[in-house]
Amino acid sequence: MERRDKFSSLHPLTQMLCFSYVLIMSMFVMHPVMLFISLASACIYALYLSGTKKMLSLLFAMIPVIILTVAVNMLFNHRGESILFYLSGKPVTREAMYFGFTSSLMLIAVLMWFSCYNAVMTSEKQMYLFGKLLPSFSLMLTMTLRLVPDFIRKINEISNAQKGFGAEKGSSKLKNGMSILSTAVTCALEGAVIRADSMKSRGYGCERRTQYTRFVFKSEDKTVSALLLLFGAVCAYSVIKGAVYCEFYPTFSVNGTSALSITGIFAFILFCNIPMTLNFSEDIKWQVIKSRI
Amino acid sequence: MQVGTEQKKPYKRMNIKKVIVTVCVIFVLIPCLIALGMTVWDDKKYYLVSLGVMILSVLPLLIRFEKSGQKAREVALLSVMTALCVASRAAFYMIPQFKPTAAIIIISGVFFGAEAGFTVGACTALVSNFFFGQGPWTPWQMFAFGVVGFLAGVLFSKKGDKNPVLLLCIFGGISVMFIYGIIMDTASLLLMSSHPTLEGLFTVYATGLPFNAAHAVSTVIFLLLLSKPFLKKLCRIRNKFGIAEHVGEQ
Numbered sequence A: 001m002e003r004r005d006k007f008s009s010l011h012p013l014t015q016m017l018c019f020s021y022v023l024i025m026s027m028f029v030m031h032p033v034m035l036f037i038s039l040a041s042a043c044i045y046a047l048y049l050s051g052t053k054k055m056l057s058l059l060f061a062m063i064p065v066i067i068l069t070v071a072v073n074m075l076f077n078h079r080g081e082s083i084l085f086y087l088s089g090k091p092v093t094r095e096a097m098y099f100g101f102t103s104s105l106m107l108i109a110v111l112m113w114f115s116c117y118n119a120v121m122t123s124e125k126q127m128y129l130f131g132k133l134l135p136s137f138s139l140m141l142t143m144t145l146r147l148v149p150d151f152i153r154k155i156n157e158i159s160n161a162q163k164g165f166g167a168e169k170g171s172s173k174l175k176n177g178m179s180i181l182s183t184a185v186t187c188a189l190e191g192a193v194i195r196a197d198s199m200k201s202r203g204y205g206c207e208r209r210t211q212y213t214r215f216v217f218k219s220e221d222k223t224v225s226a227l228l229l230l231f232g233a234v235c236a237y238s239v240i241k242g243a244v245y246c247e248f249y250p251t252f253s254v255n256g257t258s259a260l261s262i263t264g265i266f267a268f269i270l271f272c273n274i275p276m277t278l279n280f281s282e283d284i285k286w287q288v289i290k291s292r293i
Numbered sequence B: 001m002q003v004g005t006e007q008k009k010p011y012k013r014m015n016i017k018k019v020i021v022t023v024c025v026i027f028v029l030i031p032c033l034i035a036l037g038m039t040v041w042d043d044k045k046y047y048l049v050s051l052g053v054m055i056l057s058v059l060p061l062l063i064r065f066e067k068s069g070q071k072a073r074e075v076a077l078l079s080v081m082t083a084l085c086v087a088s089r090a091a092f093y094m095i096p097q098f099k100p101t102a103a104i105i106i107i108s109g110v111f112f113g114a115e116a117g118f119t120v121g122a123c124t125a126l127v128s129n130f131f132f133g134q135g136p137w138t139p140w141q142m143f144a145f146g147v148v149g150f151l152a153g154v155l156f157s158k159k160g161d162k163n164p165v166l167l168l169c170i171f172g173g174i175s176v177m178f179i180y181g182i183i184m185d186t187a188s189l190l191l192m193s194s195h196p197t198l199e200g201l202f203t204v205y206a207t208g209l210p211f212n213a214a215h216a217v218s219t220v221i222f223l224l225l226l227s228k229p230f231l232k233k234l235c236r237i238r239n240k241f242g243i244a245e246h247v248g249e250q
Helices: A012-028 A031-060 A063-075 A093-122 A123-130 A135-164 A172-203 A220-238 A260-271 A274-292 B002-006 B016-038 B046-067 B074-091 B103-110 B112-131 B138-156 B165-192 B198-241 B243-248
Strands: A081-087 A090-093 A246-247 A253-255
Touching: A012 A031, A012 A090, A012 A093, A012 A220, A012 A260, A012 B046, A031 A093, A031 A260, A031 A274, A063 A090, A063 A093, A063 B165, A063 B198, A081 A093, A090 A093, A093 B165, A123 A135, A135 A172, A135 B046, A135 B074, A135 B112, A172 B074, A172 B198, A220 A260, A220 A274, A220 B138, B002 B138, B046 B112, B046 B138, B074 B103, B074 B112, B103 B112, B103 B138, B103 B165, B103 B198, B112 B138, B138 B165, B165 B198
Parallel strands: none
Antiparallel strands: A081 A090, A246 A253
16 A cells, blocks of 8 residues: 655645754764664654665665764774774774764765655755745756756757667767767757747746745644644753753763753654654554444 | 858957955855854854855856846756756766766856856756755755856856866866865765864865766866857857857947
């Protein structure tokens, strides 16, 4: 059964709020517990979005990242008190190792969230969000996204046409490829000018640009955004107050037992799992409706 | 086609004043952010600060591109150049570091000017990551490719298509090796360790050296192959549709 992601059907602004907060939080707070929560939620969501096989292959691809990050930190960071051993006269410390693990956790969490981001935020949604800020640039983006497949199709067309009249015979593969490319480039450039003229004659630049898809900020968007803002604010408050903080140097100490820090971490758990909670509640609703039939 | 090479007027020339203003914005805003990072965050959030620096340096140039009153035709031509970059990166995906992307960005900068070169570079990085996956490296790539295009425009757009190919090749090799390579290597170090040391930096540069060299060599090869025919084609388009007159007068 094709799984439908409820979170993807929300307003792009709500989705962007969720992703940007989670990404900034993961990059900003070097705290093993917070990063583990972030990574776990990202993995669960990626599992839901792209299936077990893809998620696991992505996770396995991260192993060299972990090794590299830990190694870089252990070799080049000589801070910290508990020395594990000496490597060519330089101390290798346990704190640097912990730091390496935490930063690799951060890296994987960020990459995992980006894989979810890529699945949820289609180019159209990103264009909707940023298009108002940079209209010419986003027009360029849209046109480019459309031109890339167009260009590849054109190359195939030209190549077939050249095969058809036997132009391939006698000339080398490289030369032939260059001539196909040259033709395609000329076609694309001329096409662009003609398209621009046609755009102009249809009123490009007279009015603000509109979107192909209409995104409406519905009541459920309001609810989800309010929840996101609430949890985000609670979590940010406890981070700013210094309740969720991790000290690496000179000795490793995690600070996370006071009431405020537990509240902050709990708020972060809720925040990260809002997309999945939405999906589960939607699934349960569907099961209930199905059982009534 | 011969007419094109005789024309002296460049497609679009960057005003020296504009360059100075842009550079000032970059040199004032960015130190502010770095100072904020050093005082408020106790100099610990290297990656976040540097990411902010990248976004800050990409934005003013893109906004300048917006403000320079692009005609539909120019935007359309630039998006063709970007599409070429993206398609070529996809075409040579199997061979690591062997890609004509930087070469096409440099050609765009030479012909269309510095701002357009920057925009093509930044846009290429962004769009190709729609296909290859966005990540924390996207702003860095946008900036690095953008700077390569920008510099190509500053240095060569005055002479446009009359620049000797050899000079373009030398510029291409150096800029890819030292500008793009060093920006991206620094990014990967900052991504991996939040306490970067000079020692670590040199190690990352040393390990990145062969990759950057391969990228630089491929850029030189593609510039040798592509720059003359490409500039010729662009000149032909310029003359055929009379774009030079209406842009050059601005």
